[in-house]
Amino acid sequence: MSKEKIALFTIFGGTGDLAQRKLYPSLFKLYQKGYLQDHFAVIGTARRPWTDEHYHQVVADALASLHADADQVTAFASHFYYQSHDVTDVQHYITLKRLSEKLDAQYELQGNRIFYLAMAPNFFGTIARHLKSEHILTENGFNRVIIEKPFGHDFESAKTLNDELAETFDENQIYRIDHYxxxxxxxxxxxxxxxxxxxxxxxxxxxxxxxxxxxxxxxxxxxxxxxxxxxxxxxxxxxxxxxxxxxxxxxxxxxxxxxxxxxxxxxxxxxxxxxxxxxxxxxxxxxxxxxxxxxxxxxxxxxxxxxxxxxxxxxxxxxxxxxxxxxxxxxxxxxxxxxxxxxxxxxxxxxxxxxxxxxxxxxxxxxxxxxxxxxxxxxxxxxxxxxxxxxxxxxxxxxxxxxxxxxxxxxxxxxxxxxxxAYERLLHDILNGDATNFTxxxxxxxxxxxxxxxxxxxxxxxxxxxxxxxxxxxxxxxxxxxxxxxxxxxxxx
Missing domain, CATH: 3.30.360.10 (Dihydrodipicolinate Reductase; domain 2)
Incomplete structure (x- = not known):
């Protein structure tokens, strides 16, 4: 039985420090171990006007400390696509939907989508609403959203943030990462x-x-x-x-x-x-x-x-x-x-x-x-x-x-x-739909x-x-x- 996991990752904040230090190396290790193979793709989004080619180099640079085989790094990075994106602009979500559907068909991803919100929490609600309103969520696969801390700065702000996410995602679709x-x-x-x-x-x-x-x-x-x-x-x-x-x-x-x-x-x-x-x-x-x-x-x-x-x-x-x-x-x-x-x-x-x-x-x-x-x-x-x-x-x-x-x-x-x-373990859990080690x-x-x-x-x-x-x-x-x-x-x- 194959251990390969099938999914499209969309990383909001794909140019950031977290993505480069933790997410790309962790995804690559899952790729090396066969959990990610042919049927996965990654969309990185941020405001910067990067090309796919520049994005591939950024991903490769993020893996430099792993001293991995160059051909394997190139093959891995080829699954990455970049979209310049303003999270408040509806038109950008329309473009994101088109790219998501294209990659879904190209890599046979079965409608499985994981959204990683590696951005400031004040954007979480905005992103979640647009994912729903622009029909980027799928009905034929799973939809999971990953949230980084801080999850609010007190109970009231945390509840407001949770209520905003709950308008789009069920609790069993929300993965609040605590890397500990x-x-x-x-x-x-x-x-x-x-x-x-x-x-x-x-x-x-x-x-x-x-x-x-x-x-x-x-x-x-x-x-x-x-x-x-x-x-x-x-x-x-x-x-x-x-x-x-x-x-x-x-x-x-x-x-x-x-x-x-x-x-x-x-x-x-x-x-x-x-x-x-x-x-x-x-x-x-x-x-x-x-x-x-x-x-x-x-x-x-x-x-x-x-x-x-x-x-x-x-x-x-x-x-x-x-x-x-x-x-x-x-x-x-x-x-x-x-x-x-x-x-x-x-x-x-x-x-x-x-x-x-x-x-x-x-x-x-x-x-x-x-x-x-x-x-x-x-x-x-x-x-x-x-x-x-x-x-x-x-x-x-x-x-x-x-x-x-x-x-x-x-x-x-x-x-x-x-x-x-830690991030490798937790990303693997998310691919499996296991929220045991999440908050x-x-x-x-x-x-x-x-x-x-x-x-x-x-x-x-x-x-x-x-x-x-x-x-x-x-x-x-x-x-x-x-x-x-x-x-x-x-x-x-």
Whole structure:
């Protein structure tokens, strides 16, 4: 049975950075693996007056780092067509329809169409309406639309955007990309939990003390300055990536490993988020902004950033899940720019044994926690992919003093290097019509409702910025956030 997928891709924003860095290389890898063969075509649209020949060269240049066979690159690029397009001009959609129908017949695409909106969200509704009104959607094949973040900047704007899309597409036709859901170790969360009774039986408030999610970035805002200054770390990273990771860690086991059943459980978990009152925000969430040093610009000194900007480049918070499984367990999250290193990790900290039978006389500074280190299961998402388990064992030598030891597993470097990149995985899922690893509207809605209270409080209260040095793990208040509960970050930097 052939694994070839048949579809016409139309990429709105085909000249942009996302298309060249992520989409074209990912489509090419699907082509190399045989998922795309003879029966596919790509229309790239944007305002620039390019020719098909120039577009082919742009696509080839985007693949240069892959060091692929030149003839294969040429054959792949020949499936690409360019149309200069103004998304507000009805006439341009008429031209797009003609080209789509021509390519459908030429490549025998069976009316299967995928629309990738790699543009600013304010154009999403306009594009969707014209796709419907100009009859570019087909009746004899599938129609799927892919949406990049940001999906709104608060609940109300997200709902407006969703309502606009819903006028043209059903929910099962809308694929909201969160590239973290395409990462190997994020997808591994379900396997760890539901494929191992040793963990799922302990995955609750009887045995887990706290959970820590860290998405750390070493660089500053770079070329994303304009977007970032209107967003900040809370909207850019917490509302989507961290909330999605949180839902996978906290959801109950689905009846079956299917899109619908997983979505049901993720939504139930996000519905259980404890909403904060405005006066509770300051106690449970910390924001930061990086300062200048002799060698590194501060955020306010970055190009295109206002010297008075109060945009958060760091967030740490305490999230509570009010359901039977997780009641009383704090989930600590943090993310930021200009931190100690670039990595993503999840630390599940288990409760200590109630009594330490090995040490009857403890130093004063250990009396409170009985001298035993907690067991910690760490899921390393990137750049290393694998697991770590910290447990207590007897120290070598006389007596029965204990010491923490580490059990490690890292994915084979060769296998990891050859595994699909996140966008490749997700594009393959879209071709298969599988939205398991995408964000559904209800998930977006509950995430925004939780985040909006925090953002509104911050908007109403001026911060004392800057408050952390580049190369650290954020402001001291982030450590204090855990200390007030008697905990500490597993990764100290």
């Amino acid at each position: 859901l395409g990462k190997e170790m994020i997808q591994n969360i379900a396997a760890i939990r539901f494929g191992n009774n040793i963990w799922e039986s302990l995955w609750n408030n009887r045995y887990i003390s706290n959970v820590q999610i860290t998405l750390s970035e070493k660089l500053g805002v770079e070329e994303r300055a304009v977007y970032y200054d209107n967003s900040g770390a809370l909207r850019d990273m917490v509302q989507n990536h961290i909330m999605q990771i949180l839902s996978l860690l906290t959801m109950d086991q689905p009846v079956e490993f299917t899109e619908d059943d997983i979505n049901i459980e993720k939504v139930k978990a996000l519905r259980s988020l404890r909403p904060y009152q405005p006066e509770e925000v300051a106690k449970n969430f910390v924001r930061g902004q990086y300062a200048p040093t002799e060698t590194v610009k501060g955020y306010r000194q970055e190009d295109k950033i206002s010297p008075a900007s109060n945009t958060d480049t760091f967030v740490a918070g305490k999230v509570m899940i009010d359901n039977y499984r997780w009641s009383g367990v704090p989930f600590y999250i943090r993310t930021g720019k200009r931190l100690a290193d670039k990595f993503t990790r999840i630390d599940i900290v288990f409760k200590r044994p109630v009594i330490n039978i090995f040490n009857h006389e403890l130093p004063d500074n250990q009396a409170a926690d009985n001298g035993l280190a907690p067991n910690v299961l760490t899921i390393n998402v990137e750049p290393t992919e694998g697991f770590e388990l910290r447990m207590n064992a007897k120290n070598v030598g006389q007596g029965f003093a204990t010491t923490p030891v580490q059990l490690n597993f890292d994915h084979d470097a060769t296998a990891a290097a050859n595994s699909p990149e 559904h509207w209800q998930e977006v809605a509950y995430s925004w409702k939780f985040i909006d209270v925090i953002q509104q409080y911050w908007d109403d209260h001026q911060p004392s910025f800057p408050n952390y040095k580049p190369g650290t793990m954020g402001p001291q208040a982030a450590a204090d956030l855990l200390a007030q509960d008697g905990h500490r970050w597993v990764y100290q930097g």
